[in-house]
Amino acid sequence: MLDSKSSWILAAYTIIFLTGLPANLLALRAFLGRVRQPHPAPVHILLLSLTLADLLLLLLLPFKITEAAYDFRWPLPEVVCALTGFVFYSSIYCSTWLLAGISIERYLGVAFPVRYKLSRRPLYGVIAALVAWIMSFGHCTIVIITQYLNSTQNATENSNFTCYENFNDTQRKFVLPVRLELFLVLFLIPMMVTIFCYWRFVWIMLTQPHVAAQRRRRAVGLAVVTLLNFLVCFGPYNVSHVVGYISNQSPTWRAEAVVLSSLNASLDPLLFYFSSSDVRRAFGKGLQVLRRQGSSLLGRRGKEMAEMTNGDRGVSQAEGAPSSDFTTD
Structure with a gap:
């Protein structure tokens, strides 16, 4: 019998999967068609990369659903836990820098429209996307390293094995400082960049008299959805890193924060809707x-x-x- 915490997390993951997967598949089809056209804009490459990151997270949600269904006792081999956690958290952190890259592109496009149109190249979008993927996957190797660092758990011998949750002293000395670094590099910095760029972007859009009202509304919607992504989805999970570093242990509400991080895969299609006429x-x-x-x-x-x-x-x-x-x- 599942407790109330496991039950609502199981329901939340299921809803995120059922709503996020079809919406992101539609967005994927639209962005693939857009980037195949001659001279795609860097923002479309970034949006395509963000869609792929969301789909990667969504495809791993069945493993998180299984984990919640077993009351957070990992029923699969330990190697599956390590690989699932590695890719799952990498896709989350890839999204933060991709969102920052999209905000930079939007700001440059309205602040320096002529210069930006003359200098933009699809290669810039490819480079920015690769940097986001490399940074996120490189940092999240912590998941695999921690899982096998002086591990005292064994999935084949212990039916109460938990995935990337209960650490011994050696693991905590390694994982907690690295989590703090994740908070600073993969959350706080891209969030500050995004807030600045969208603040300038919206201000320019609202103060220019020639901008149509519909475009202004889309600009505000784009900024609001992105801000919600950072504050509601990524915020609690990354704050748990700071709390864990200070208290020297993972907070008890970390599992709920991970669920909110997954919610970004359902919110991003709204961002795609405001960003691209192809997606609309x-x-x-x-x-x-x-x-x-x-x-x-x-x-x-x-x-x-x-x-x-x-x-x-x-x-x-x-x-x-x-x-x-x-x-x-």
């Missing part, structure tokens, strides 16, 4: 397909109900009324 069109087409399928399903069901009603003389008009509603819908 893709989402619009997706909604149209769902609407047509729903209408077709309801129409078929309505016809079946009408045939049953006409064939059964004992059915009253009141019982037959819903069929015309389905057909009309």
Whole structure:
């Protein structure tokens, strides 16, 4: 029987997976089409990289769901724990610097529009994305190192094995200072860069008289969603690093903070929506397909109900009324 903590974390991971996966797949299709065109903008390469990071995280959520279902006792081999944690946390931290890169691109595009258009190259987006991936994966090797550093747990011998959570003294002396460094380099610095760039970006967009109201609203929406990503999704998890360093142990609420970090995979599609007309069109087409399928399903069901009603003389008009509603819908 799961306790309340495991139950809500299991539900949260499941909802994030079910909502984030289709939205990010739609965004992936849109960005792939955009970067295949001649001379793609660096921001589209960064947005494509962010989509890939989100999809990587989402594809690993079934392992986190399994972990929560077993009340945080890791039921799989220890090597799977190490690899899952390594890629999972790398994708989270890759997102922070990719978001910072997107904010820099947006700010430069409105602050120095002519100079930026003349000097922008797709190569710059590729380099920025590679730097974000290398920094995140390089830093998160801590997960694998810590898991095997003087480890006293063994998944095959101990049914209470926990994944990257309970550390011995040797592991804590290594992992807590590195987590503090993660907070500074992979969260605080990109957050400060992002806040500055979007503050300038929004201010310019709102003060320029020739900017259309719709573009202004999208600019504000883009800044708000990105800020929510940092404060709501990444903030609590990274604050847990500071608390753990001060208290010399992982805080008890760290598992909940990890769930919030995963939430960014569901929030990023909103960012994609505000950022790219290609994504807006893709989402619009997706909604149209769902609407047509729903209408077709309801129409078929309505016809079946009408045939049953006409064939059964004992059915009253009141019982037959819903069929015309389905057909009309």
